[in-house]
Amino acid sequence: MFNKKHLALLASAGSLSLAGMATAQADTLEDTIERGAVQCGVSDGLPGFSAPDDDGNWQGLDVDVCRAVAAAVLGDSEAVNYISLNAVERFTALQSGEVDVLSRNTTWTTTRDTTLGLNFTGVNFYDGQGFMVSRDLGITGADELDGASICIQSGTTTELNLADYFRANDMEFNPIVFDTSEQTVGGYQAGRCDVLTSDTSQLAALRIQLDDPEGSMILSDVISKEPLGPVVRQGDDLWFNIVKWSLFAMINAEEYGVTSENAEEMLNSENPDVARLLGQDGNYGEGMNLEADWAYNIISQVGNYGESFERNVGMGSPLEIERGVNALWNDGGFQYAPPIR
Numbered sequence: 001m002f003n004k005k006h007l008a009l010l011a012s013a014g015s016l017s018l019a020g021m022a023t024a025q026a027d028t029l030e031d032t033i034e035r036g037a038v039q040c041g042v043s044d045g046l047p048g049f050s051a052p053d054d055d056g057n058w059q060g061l062d063v064d065v066c067r068a069v070a071a072a073v074l075g076d077s078e079a080v081n082y083i084s085l086n087a088v089e090r091f092t093a094l095q096s097g098e099v100d101v102l103s104r105n106t107t108w109t110t111t112r113d114t115t116l117g118l119n120f121t122g123v124n125f126y127d128g129q130g131f132m133v134s135r136d137l138g139i140t141g142a143d144e145l146d147g148a149s150i151c152i153q154s155g156t157t158t159e160l161n162l163a164d165y166f167r168a169n170d171m172e173f174n175p176i177v178f179d180t181s182e183q184t185v186g187g188y189q190a191g192r193c194d195v196l197t198s199d200t201s202q203l204a205a206l207r208i209q210l211d212d213p214e215g216s217m218i219l220s221d222v223i224s225k226e227p228l229g230p231v232v233r234q235g236d237d238l239w240f241n242i243v244k245w246s247l248f249a250m251i252n253a254e255e256y257g258v259t260s261e262n263a264e265e266m267l268n269s270e271n272p273d274v275a276r277l278l279g280q281d282g283n284y285g286e287g288m289n290l291e292a293d294w295a296y297n298i299i300s301q302v303g304n305y306g307e308s309f310e311r312n313v314g315m316g317s318p319l320e321i322e323r324g325v326n327a328l329w330n331d332g333g334f335q336y337a338p339p340i341r
Contacts, residue, residue, distance in 0.1 A: 028100050028232075028239035029073065029289060037079045040066035041099035044084045044180050047205045048313040048321075049105050049125075058082045062103040064308040065124055065230050067301070068246040069101060072285075072294040077301040086180045087155035091116055094233060101243050102231040105202065107157045112231075121244040123229040124305075125313075126325045126334050128222035129161050130200040132207060135217050137194065142221035146171040151193035153177070153184045158198055161224040185209055199226050204319045242288050249295040251337035252277055253304035255328055260303040263296060276340050284340050295340070305335065 032038055042050035042062060050060040058080075067077040085093050085104060094102045095117055105127075106112075108120040131150075133139045142165070152159055154177050166173050176193045178184040185206045188196040196206065203218045210216060230247065232240050253259070256274050258266050266274055275281035278299075279292030288294070302308065309326065313319045327333025 028236050029242065032073055032100060036074065037081045038066055038070045038073065039083060039098065039100045040069075040080050041083050041085045041090055041093050041102040041104055042066070043104045044086045044182065046105060046181060046202060047208060048317060048319040049201070049205065050082075050103070059312065061124060061308055061312040062105060062230075064250075064302050064312065065103040065243075065247060066101060068250055068298045069243055071297040071301045072242060072246045072249070072288075072290055075291075075297050077297075087153055088179065090155075091118065094118060094231060097233075100232070100239070105199065105228050106231055107199075108227045108229055109157060117234045118231050119234050119240050121230050121232060121240060122247045122337075123227040123334075124247055125201060125228045127199040127201050127226040127228050129158050129197060129224040129226060130203055130222050131219045132188070132196045132198075132203045132216050133194065133219065135215055139219070142219055142223065143169065143171075145173065145195060147173070148195050149174040149176055149193040150195045150197055151176045151178065151184050151188045152197055153181055154179055156198070157224070157226065162197055165223045181206065199228070201228075201313065201319070201321060204313075204321055208318050238288060242290065245288065245340075246298060247305075248337035249277065249298050249340070250302070250305040250308065251328070251335055252340060253295070253299045254306040254335075255330065255337070258299055258304060259307055260300055263300040267296070273339070273341075 042058060045051045048060055050058060050062040053059050066080045070079040071077040083093065083099050090102055090104055090106065093099050108123065112118060113120055131142055131145065150162065150173050152162060152175055176187055178187055184196065187193060189210055196203065200218060200222060207213050207216055207218065230243055232243050256271065256277060258274060258277065267278055267280055269275060272281060276284060278296045283292040285292055285294040309323065310316050313321045315322065323333060325334045327335060329336040
């Protein structure tokens with residue numbers, strides 16, 4: 001996993017004329033190279049986003065962000081140590097240095113971005129909070145939930161959104177709070193509550209874990225906006241850029257039609273956007289102390305954003321989530337990455 005070429009780049013970092021590049025900025029990259037693996041904080045098991053498969057290998061949309069960073073930095077998407085964190089533990093683990101990046105269905109909010117010493121590096125899934133109920137209750141809309149008992153996970157934005165929604169609609173509810181998603185879905189299934197609330201993507205992931213998934217339905221009402229994305233510590237701009245552009249490379253690759261299957265062939269593309277992305281025209285990894293093929297390694301080993309979406313949460317996966325607002329900007333969605341040039 002250790003890449004000598006990266007050491008050479010680090011050794012020459014002092015010659016770079018990037019004004020203001022503080023010593024602390026190189027720490028996470030240097031630590032990652034010395035360790036030979038990215039320390040990635042993931043959920044405590046959310047199918048489609050971050051959960052181990054039957055062989056114990058972590059899979060998911062959030063996991064692919066960690067794999068992309070490892071491919072960019074170490075040339076090996078498998079060079080990742082996954083650390084399972086619940087909602088309460090996640091920020092402390094990142095702040096303390098236990099993990100290099102937190103890629104765990106985390107909502108980008110003002111408080112988290114400005115008071116916790118953290119930086120959000122982009123959005124890998126646009127989501128919103130919804131409700132799951134038993135079909136037997138005959139409920140068809142959120143406006144019918146007055147007086148309901150609602151299962152919810154602590155340490156999440158959903159707690160605050162829920163209170164706001166019921167207050168605004170002059171309704172009451174009884175919160176049943178759990179520490180983990182597993183406990184939350186267990187409480188719902190055991191009948192501790194009438195309703196389970198979370199981000200709609202998480203509800204889809206939790207529903208397929210029920211003994212009778214068809215017995216429950218997710219209401220169409222969405223009561224919040226939840227931009228989910230990877231997070232890093234403040235004070236390390238070099239690492240911030242690496243994680244940010246690893247995600248951007250995947251989104252750009254989908255826009256330019258570069259996939260894990262054709263990346264090798266596309267090295268000969270005459271499209272200047274593709275040539276820059278794949279390191280065939282200039283070295284756009286230099287400013288991040290990365291090799292010119294950093295994005296090629298991501299795409300060839302992990303795939304572009306669309307491949308990752310469909311593989312993990314899309315209509316070809318058990319979650320069957322439509323692209324919707326997570327489609328590219330030129331296909332009616334929100335996903336948009338700055339250009340590589």
